[in-house]
Each structure stands twice: as structure tokens, then as C-alpha cells.
Amino acid sequence: MAGKRSGGRKDSKKKKDDRGGKKSGLFRRRKVCRFCVEKVDYIDYKDARMLLPFIPERGKIQPRRLSGTCATHQRKLQTAIKRARQLALVPYVTD
Amino acid sequence: MSTLRQYELVYIVSPNATDEVVAELHTQVEAIVGKFDGRIEKTENWGKRRLAYEVNRCKEGTYVLELLSGSGEMVTELERRLRVAEDVLRHLVVRVDEELHVAERTATRRAETRERRRAARGLPPEAPTARAPVEAAAKEGE
Numbered sequence: 001m002a003g004k005r006s007g008g009r010k011d012s013k014k015k016k017d018d019r020g021g022k023k024s025g026l027f028r029r030r031k032v033c034r035f036c037v038e039k040v041d042y043i044d045y046k047d048a049r050m051l052l053p054f055i056p057e058r059g060k061i062q063p064r065r066l067s068g069t070c071a072t073h074q075r076k077l078q079t080a081i082k083r084a085r086q087l088a089l090v091p092y093v094t095d
Numbered sequence: 096m097s098t099l100r101q102y103e104l105v106y107i108v109s110p111n112a113t114d115e116v117v118a119e120l121h122t123q124v125e126a127i128v129g130k131f132d133g134r135i136e137k138t139e140n141w142g143k144r145r146l147a148y149e150v151n152r153c154k155e156g157t158y159v160l161e162l163l164s165g166s167g168e169m170v171t172e173l174e175r176r177l178r179v180a181e182d183v184l185r186h187l188v189v190r191v192d193e194e195l196h197v198a199e200r201t202a203t204r205r206a207e208t209r210e211r212r213r214a215a216r217g218l219p220p221e222a223p224t225a226r227a228p229v230e231a232a233a234k235e236g237e
Contacts, residue, residue, distance in 0.1 A: 039205065041198035045189070046105070046160065048147075086187050087105055088146035088156070 031068025035077070043076045045083035048090055055081065059094040099133075101195070102163045102170060106177055106186035107156035110143060116182050117157055123180075124161060127172050133165020150184045 035043065044050065054062045054069070054077055061081050064074045084090040104124070108117050121138065128135055141158035150156070163169070170188050177186040210220060 041201045042194060083187060083189060085147075087107065087158075087185055088148055088150055091147040 033068060033070035033073055035073040036070055040073070043073070043080040045080040045087070046089070048084055051077070051081050051084055051090055055090060057094060059091040098166070099164050100167065100190055101136075101192035102165070103189045103191050104161045104163055104173065104186065106159055107146070107150070107184040108159065109151070109182045109184055110153055110155045110157065112157070112182040117159065120180065120182065121159065121161075123176065124173065127176060128163055128165055128169060131165050131169035131172065133163055133169045136162040136164060138162075146184075153184060156184050 054067055056062055061078060064071070067074075069077060081090060085092050106120070108120060117140070125135060137160075139160040141160065143155050143157050145155050146153065174186070174188060177183050213220060
């Protein structure tokens with residue numbers, strides 16, 4: 001029985017560790033940069049379909065904290081979106 | 096002669112323009128590129144596409160992409176001509192050689208690192224399938 005109890009304690013401790021640093025008590029998956037996973041080296045401004053997931057309804061560029069993109073790729077994504085905007089491939093604003 | 100650089104030129108032609116106008120614009124670009132000893136590597140016509148927002152009261156336009164190599168003066172001249180051309184709604188010239196170079200370097204560096212790590216784990220270099228050896232390694236570790 002003692003063994004059982006210690007096992008239970010261990011589990012609860014582990015749970016706490018997993019949750020550490022998160023704002024809410026809810027479990028949240030760690031965000032990973034999509035471009036790093038897919039090993040994209042060059043973000044093409046001509047490929048509007050690739051850029052669209054990073055442009056929410058309003059037409060703004062989604063911030064890193066929401067999309068989970070790494071700094072390097074966010075920077076590249078930013079230039080790509082701005083170029084695509086000039087060519088009317090992607091909107092500046094949408095109401 | 097100045098150094099050769101690689102550029103990407105995209106221009107949007109008005110939807111009211113006929114195919115001849117589009118072809119005419121292409122020959123104009125060709126002429127300018129030829130004058131400055133440049134080269135057109137590739138031309139792509141994307142056809143008529145919807146614009147994300149209205150440009151000069153137009154809701155769609157014909158996109159043409161040209162991959163060029165040439166000097167900076169060539170680009171200055173191209174931009175000047177495209178700005179004057181009435182049927183061109185928008186144009187964009189981007190210098191791509193440096194960016195592609197960086198991308199290539201990251202790709203090779205990644206491949207090298209992977210190779211080195213494989214070697215460090217005592218795996219044979221360059222496996223036919225990427226997944227199979229990893230699974231085999233995991234089994235070995237158990």
C-alpha cells in the first residue's frame with residue numbers, strides 16, 4: 001500500500017512540473033515553428049497559400065506569440081507578407 | 096561591366112488589356128534586358144487572378160513573373176518603364192540571389208550536421224530511407 005501511495009505522489013508531482021510556467025492550469029501544447037518543422041529555408045512571397053495561415057481575418061500579420069513561429073522565420077515571413085501585399089496577393093486590411 | 100545579379104520581376108497587367116498587350120510588354124522587357132546585357136532566365140504567366148484589393152478600380156489582373164539576371168542599371172530602367180506603362184497596375188522587383196544563397200547555405204549546413212550526428216551515433220552515412228534506421232537505432236538502445 002505504501003508503494004501505491006508513493007506512486008500516486010510521484011504522479012502528482014510530475015503533473016505540477018508539466019504545468020509550470022503556464023498562465024492557466026489548463027494543459028497547453030507547446031507551439032513549434034511550422035517552418036522549422038517543415039525545414040523551409042526560403043519563404044516565397046509568391047506563394048499566397050503558404051502565407052494565408054499567418055494572416056487572420058483582419059489582414060494583420062499574426063504575432064509570434066500566437067503562431068509559435070521562431071524569430072528567424074517570423075522575420076522572413078514578415079518580408080514575404082509585405083511583398084505579397086504590394087502585389088495584391090494578400091490584403092493590407094480587410095473589414 | 097557591373098556585376099550580374101539575379102532579380103525577380105512580377106508585374107500585374109490590367110484585366111482590360113488583350114493578350115497582345117501582355118506579349119508586347121514582355122517584348123519591351125526583353126528589349127531592355129537585352130540592352131543592358133542581361134538575361135531572362137524564365138518567364139511565367141500566371142494568367143488572370145483575383146486581386147486581394149482593388150487597384151485602379153480593377154478587381155483582377157494578369158500576373159507575369161520574369162526571372163532576370165543583370166545589372167542594377169537595368170532594373171532602374173525597367174522600373175522607370177513599368178511605372179510609365181499604362182496597362183501595368185503594379186510591379187515589383189526583388190533581388191533574390193542573396194536570399195537564395197542564404198537558403199542554400201542553411202540547407203547544406205543542415206545536411207552536414209545531420210551527417211555528422213549520424214556518424215557520431217555510429218550509423219552508416221546516407222541511408223536509403225530516413226525512418227527505418229532511426230527505428231533500428233531505437234531498438235538497439237532498448
